[in-house]
Amino acid sequence: MSTTDAVEDVLRVVERANRGPAKDRHLCVLISLDVKNAFNSAPWNLIDEALRRSAAPEYLIRALRSYMHARNLAVDEDLCMPVSCGVPQGSVLGPTFFTMAFSDSRCEMA
Numbered sequence: 285m286s287t288t289d290a291v292e293d294v295l296r297v298v299e300r301a302n303r304g305p306a307k308d309r310h311l312c313v314l315i316s317l318d319v320k321n322a323f324n325s326a327p328w329n330l331i332d333e334a335l336r337r338s339a340a341p342e343y344l345i346r347a348l349r350s351y352m353h354a355r356n357l358a359v360d361e362d363l364c365m366p367v368s369c370g371v372p373q374g375s376v377l378g379p380t381f382f383t384m385a386f387s388d389s390r391c392e393m394a
Contacts, residue, residue: 322375323370326369326370327369335348335384338384
């Protein structure tokens with residue numbers, strides 16, 4: 285789901301809550317949390333540990349680590365920097381990796 289899709293979903297909920305006479309309307313509250321650089325700073329070792337705790341097969345952990353390995357960030361046309369943590373933004377697996385890495389209360393963001 286993209287940011288645009290999420291915003292559109294929220295607006296649909298607000299519109300539904302705001303329909304009809306004022307005395308019949310539902311209360312609509314939105315709480316948003318933005319963790320600075322959340323996806324960019326998810327440590328790969330926490331993702332590996334979370335996968336192992338979830339009893340993921342070792343071959344799958346190796347495949348997923350390979351998926352994240354040797355990534356580069358294009359700063360401009362002439363400069364690329366190696367990436368050693370984080371999950372690919374916009375990827376299908378990114379939110380799952382992030383959630384798994386930080387869902388255990390023993391884990392803290394670096």
